[in-house]
Amino acid sequence: MPILAYRDALNQAMLEEMERDDNVYLMGEEVAEYNGAYKVSQGLWEKFGSRRVIDTPISEGGFSGIGIGSAMVGLRPIIEFMTFSFSLVAIDQILNNAANMRYMSGGQFSVPIVFRGSSGMAGCLAATHSHRLESIYAHFPGLTVVMPATAADAKGLLKSAIRSDDPVIFIEHENLYGEKGEVPEGDHLTPIGKANVVRAGSDVTMLTYSRSLITTLAAAEQLAGEGVSAEVIDLRTLRPLDMDTILASVLKTHRCVIIEENWPYCGIGAGVADRIYQQVFDELDAPIRRVTAKDAPIPYNRKLEASMLPTVERIVAKVNDVLYRKA
Amino acid sequence: MIWLDEGFEFRPSHSQNTVENRSSRHEISGDSQVPIEVKLAKVSPTMESGQIVKWLVKVGDKVKEGDTIAEVQTDKAVMPVETFDDGIVARIDVLEGVDIPLGTRILVLAKKGEDPKQVAESYAGTGAAAPAAAQTAAPVQAAAVAVAPVASAEAASASGRVKSTPLARKVAESAGVDIASVPGSGPAGRIIRADVEAYASSASQPKSAPVPAKAAAPKPAPKLFVPLGEDERIPLDRMRQAIARGMIAAKTQAPEIHVTVDIRMDEIVRVRERLNKSLAAEGVKLSVGDFVTKAVAMSLRRHPAVNATFQGDNANLGQAVIVRHAAVNVGIAVALEGGLIVPVLRNADVYGLRDIRVESEKLYENARSGRLSVEQMTGGTFTISNLGMFGVKQFDAVLALPQVAILAVAAAEKRPIVVNDQLTVGTMMTVTLTADHRGVDGAAAAEFLRTLKSFLEEPTSMLL
Numbered sequence: 001m002p003i004l005a006y007r008d009a010l011n012q013a014m015l016e017e018m019e020r021d022d023n024v025y026l027m028g029e030e031v032a033e034y035n036g037a038y039k040v041s042q043g044l045w046e047k048f049g050s051r052r053v054i055d056t057p058i059s060e061g062g063f064s065g066i067g068i069g070s071a072m073v074g075l076r077p078i079i080e081f082m083t084f085s086f087s088l089v090a091i092d093q094i095l096n097n098a099a100n101m102r103y104m105s106g107g108q109f110s111v112p113i114v115f116r117g118s119s120g121m122a123g124c125l126a127a128t129h130s131h132r133l134e135s136i137y138a139h140f141p142g143l144t145v146v147m148p149a150t151a152a153d154a155k156g157l158l159k160s161a162i163r164s165d166d167p168v169i170f171i172e173h174e175n176l177y178g179e180k181g182e183v184p185e186g187d188h189l190t191p192i193g194k195a196n197v198v199r200a201g202s203d204v205t206m207l208t209y210s211r212s213l214i215t216t217l218a219a220a221e222q223l224a225g226e227g228v229s230a231e232v233i234d235l236r237t238l239r240p241l242d243m244d245t246i247l248a249s250v251l252k253t254h255r256c257v258i259i260e261e262n263w264p265y266c267g268i269g270a271g272v273a274d275r276i277y278q279q280v281f282d283e284l285d286a287p288i289r290r291v292t293a294k295d296a297p298i299p300y301n302r303k304l305e306a307s308m309l310p311t312v313e314r315i316v317a318k319v320n321d322v323l324y325r326k327a
Numbered sequence: 328m329i330w331l332d333e334g335f336e337f338r339p340s341h342s343q344n345t346v347e348n349r350s351s352r353h354e355i356s357g358d359s360q361v362p363i364e365v366k367l368a369k370v371s372p373t374m375e376s377g378q379i380v381k382w383l384v385k386v387g388d389k390v391k392e393g394d395t396i397a398e399v400q401t402d403k404a405v406m407p408v409e410t411f412d413d414g415i416v417a418r419i420d421v422l423e424g425v426d427i428p429l430g431t432r433i434l435v436l437a438k439k440g441e442d443p444k445q446v447a448e449s450y451a452g453t454g455a456a457a458p459a460a461a462q463t464a465a466p467v468q469a470a471a472v473a474v475a476p477v478a479s480a481e482a483a484s485a486s487g488r489v490k491s492t493p494l495a496r497k498v499a500e501s502a503g504v505d506i507a508s509v510p511g512s513g514p515a516g517r518i519i520r521a522d523v524e525a526y527a528s529s530a531s532q533p534k535s536a537p538v539p540a541k542a543a544a545p546k547p548a549p550k551l552f553v554p555l556g557e558d559e560r561i562p563l564d565r566m567r568q569a570i571a572r573g574m575i576a577a578k579t580q581a582p583e584i585h586v587t588v589d590i591r592m593d594e595i596v597r598v599r600e601r602l603n604k605s606l607a608a609e610g611v612k613l614s615v616g617d618f619v620t621k622a623v624a625m626s627l628r629r630h631p632a633v634n635a636t637f638q639g640d641n642a643n644l645g646q647a648v649i650v651r652h653a654a655v656n657v658g659i660a661v662a663l664e665g666g667l668i669v670p671v672l673r674n675a676d677v678y679g680l681r682d683i684r685v686e687s688e689k690l691y692e693n694a695r696s697g698r699l700s701v702e703q704m705t706g707g708t709f710t711i712s713n714l715g716m717f718g719v720k721q722f723d724a725v726l727a728l729p730q731v732a733i734l735a736v737a738a739a740e741k742r743p744i745v746v747n748d749q750l751t752v753g754t755m756m757t758v759t760l761t762a763d764h765r766g767v768d769g770a771a772a773a774e775f776l777r778t779l780k781s782f783l784e785e786p787t788s789m790l791l
Contacts, residue, residue: 252557254494254520285494285520286513296337324513324521 001182009151009183010040010116010172013158014078016187018048021076024162025052027063028080028117037082038118038177064090064115068097068167071113076162081117084171085131098167099142114161114168120211120261121298121305122174130298130305132261135268137169138239144168144192145238149213151181153236156190164192173211195242197249201231204319205249207272208259209235212310216259219315230319238268243275250276254285255322259310264292286322291315362446363412365434367399367427376428379421380405384434387443388416392515396434411515414438417446491518502527502564503697527565566666577726580641581763585723586772590780592739592754598786606681615739615756616713617683620657622782623734624675625789627655627709630775634708636729637766649731649766658707658727659687661694669727670694671707711736721757731766732775735759756783 004012018024025048030037032045032055045053056063060081067077081087087094094115101111121130138145146161146168148154154172161168198213199220208216213234220230231249235242250256256276258269269290276288291310299305320326367377378400384390395407396416414436421433435450437443489507491499495518499506502523509526511518563571577583595618603612627634631651639647655676658669670690675683693699712724715738724735737757744753758779762772782789 282493282497285492294337324519 001184003180004151004155004183005177006148006151006154006172006179006181007038007040007177008042009155009181010158011042011044012183013155013162014041014044015047017159017162018044018052021162022052023074024076024078025054026078026080027054027056027067029056029058029082031055031080036080038174040172040177041080060086060090061093064093065097067113067115068093068101068111071098071111071167072101072109076112076114078114078116078162081115083125083129083131083174084117084119084133085129087115087117087133088131091136094137094143094167094169095140099140102166103142110165111167112165114158114164114170116158116161116170117172118174118177119171120173120175121293121308124300124302124305125298126300127297132263132293134169134171134238135262135266135271137171138268138271139266142167143239145171146192146236147171147173147210147238148190148236149173149176149210149234151179152183152188153190153196153234155183156188157192157236159187160189160192163189168192171210176211179214190236193237193240193242195236195245196234197231197245198234199230199232201229201253203229203253204231204255204257204322205246205253206230206232206257206259206315206319207235207246207269208232209238209268210261212259212261215310215312216315219312219319222312222316223319228319228323228325235268235272241272241275243279246272246276247280250280251283254283256284256288257291257315257318257322258288259291259315261293261309263295264290265295267292286324289318289321291318362417362438362441362450363414363436364432364450365396365410365412365436367421367429367431367433369429376426378426379423379433381423382419384416384419386416386419386447390414390416390436409516410434410436412436412438415441415443417441417443418450489518490516492520494520495523499523499527503566524562564665566663566668570666573727574725577728581637581726581728581765583726584762584764584767584769584772585759586762586769586776587721587757587759588773588776588780590756590758590783591744592756592783594786595783596739596754602680609681611681611684613680613684616711616715616736617680617687618783618786619713619736619758620659620672620675620683620687620711621678621680622779622786622789623709623711624655624657624678625782626775626779627657628676629778630771632767632771633732633760633762633775635731635766636708637731637763638729641765647765652708654706654708656706656708658710658730659690660710660712660724661691663695668694668699668704669707669710670699670703671705673702673706709733715739715756721759723759724761726761726763728763731763732772733761734779735761 014026018026026041026044031041032050032053035042035045041053064079067079070077081090098111098113101109119134120132134145134147137143144161144164144166146157148157158170161170199217201220206216206220213232216232220232223230231253233245233249256273258272260268262268264270267290269292273288273290277284291314293308293310296308298308380398380400382397384394384396390396390410391413392411394410396410397408398405399408416434417437418435419433420435421427421431427433435446437446490511490513491506491509492513495509496506498520499509504523504527506518506523509518509522512522513519592615595615599613599615599618606612634655635649635651637647637649654674656671656673657675658671660667660669670693672678672683672686672690678686690699690703693703707727707730709730710724710727710733712733713736714722715736717738718740719737720740721737722735724733726733735758739754739756741752742755743750744755745751746753758776760772760776
């Protein structure tokens with residue numbers, strides 16, 4: 001299987017889908033002639049031309065709205081946000097129009113659109129450009145929220161997202177663009193709404209997604225050396241959540257730790273933990289613990305920023321907590 | 328360091344940007360700005376009083392949650408006493424070496440912001456009596472005293488609340504373990520699954536604890552949303568272990584014989600119908616099984632060799648005895664979810680059918696709800712196992728040692744039979760007596776069955 005970087009896997013997904021379906025087009029800031037701020041759209045403008053790869057002014061609200069309108073009349077737009085932090089100025093279009101259109105029109109219109117772009121604390125981007133907005137988008141009925149952690153899933157999920165008949169928030173992690181992995185060739189589709197058991201284990205369930213998967217796997221490796229068998233699950237889709245996979249694991253391990261780069265309050269883990277408690281409270285042998293970013297604006301200083309992130313040490317500490325282990 | 332605290336909440340104002348106390352269980356019980364009364368809590372199931380053997384703190388000492396503050400002598404052992412709270416020791420109420428009843432206040436903690444001296448004054452008076460000052464003020468919190476996990480103790484607070492995980496409670500229920508008697512090893516004495524399992528498998532359980540009727544195999548986990556595909560491994564709970572032990576003993580120690588007889592039940596069916604009509608007003612409805620119980624009990628009265636227990640072991644038969652029991656106490660096996668239990672109908676031979684029905688119903692009810700008394704579970708001299716309700720044609724039961732016999736009762740069903748050389752239809756029931764050949768010979772077993780058969784085929788003969 002070819003080894004591709006996460007960014008190239010995304011590129012391949014768009015290329016294949018644009019070749020497959022003439023209705024698919026890409027629009028955003030610098031996506032055409034400059035090949036994208038993170039080079040995810042490398043070569044697409046050259047291949048498909050200005051009809052299907054469109055540079056926009058710095059006007060997220062405007063081009064998001066154009067994208068939604070075009071999706072309502074039959075196109076399949078991919079809207080790139082240079083970073084998801086900038087989606088905040090288009091959030092009315094996304095939450096009110098994209099998410100609600102099918103419902104408000106009584107099913108007359110669907111909005112097959114993908115909003116994609118980078119996100120997260122990526123190194124000295126400071127508070128306003130380091131947002132993790134997945135829990136905001138996952139809060140809204142009508143949206144699908146997808147966050148791939150690996151190159152293979154980047155391709156497979158983006159292809160599935162482009163083919164979805166409803167709006168998909170497709171959030172990439174800026175620090176994952178260079179991560180390499182095996183990527184299946186051709187029509188590789190990762191199903192939306194399906195989590196992935198990345199590492200099987202029996203003592204504790206670790207739920208995570210996006211870049212935190214790497215840290216979580218490192219923590220699981222360290223725990224294995226200490227005799228703790230941790231099961232690591234990459235959620236991949238945050239809405240709809242794959243409760244079958246989550247509960248099957250929790251019913252096996254009876255303990256759960258959720259790892260994310262979000263802030264703790266109303267973060268993804270808060271919602272996931274609630275759903276676990278609602279359904280299998282009697283199966284838990286310890287309260288669910290969470291490892292999150294610290295509850296503060298993201299600092300510019302590199303070391304302070306790093307201190308915000310879940311680390312192997314913090315993850316292991318929470319696992320020890322739920323296992324009643326002394327470190 | 329605040330950055331490493333998951334509970335840290337960012338506040339934009341400089342003055343407030345500190346970690347605040349996270350909510351603790353004490354806030355749940357109301358005003359947190361009240362001194363804390365530490366009372367002597369029950370740390371062993373049978374304990375009624377205790378003695379502070381040694382105080383490990385003195386007035387003015389700062390203590391925090393989890394600190395060992397004293398050693399207490401219970402009826403079982405000397406155990407360390409922990410506090411669940413932070414504070415300053417304002418007052419010690421109890422001297423070392425004095426026996427005090429449960430619930431006696433032993434210590435008062437001043438909380439942060441309170442003056443220990445003032446607190447001590449307001450709590451002047453004996454520990455046992457609630458101080459007037461405190462009564463006029465806010466009601467005093469009763470704080471819990473926890474015992475270190477190594478001790479045999481309960482994680483119950485003074486208010487009786489036991490801290491345990493949901494899974495631990497579920498496992499305890501399945502295993503028939505009283506969660507309150509399990510020592511907890513988690514934070515603040517929280518009982519976790521491993522504690523329950525260790526407790527359930529330890530041999531130190533009180534002998535008087537009856538086989539839990541309510542016990543059952545662990546309930547299947549909610550499966551709706553769980554894909555199939557894994558084998559289920561079910562550890563033996565106490566009931567299953569007890570059943571297994573009993574069956575192994577019977578099959579390895581007692582040489583069994585089986586004697587089977589068919590009994591025509593048409594007369595019983597008719598009598599039952601008539602009696603049930605006259606009992607309808609009382610709301611009592613006799614079952615065929617009740618007639619069997621009655622007939623068995625009366626047959627046992629006539630065949631004391633079958634109403635017996637074999638006492639002794641095979642390696643030393645010189646010392647063994649067969650005890651023919653004066654009372655006829657009939658055990659009736661009751662199936663439960665994941666097991667079975669055998670409540671005993673004492674002196675069954677002297678009961679009329681109505682009382683047999685009423686008493687049996689009580690026993691079933693208690694068996695299913697796990698409320699059988701020791702009296703209702705012991706002293707059986709013979710056992711009936713009835714699978715008739717499942718339509719079973721015939722089966723063999725395994726002895727309930729030390730009883731020398733057990734009767735397996737199958738379904739009463741219509742069968743072709745031969746009467747006076749004529750083929751006809753009769754309601755037939757097949758019963759099989761399993762007997763311990765060490766104590767009962769085949770002929771004795773057959774004689775017992777002949778009597779039983781005649782009682783059931785000719786019910787009026789029971790009046791003789």
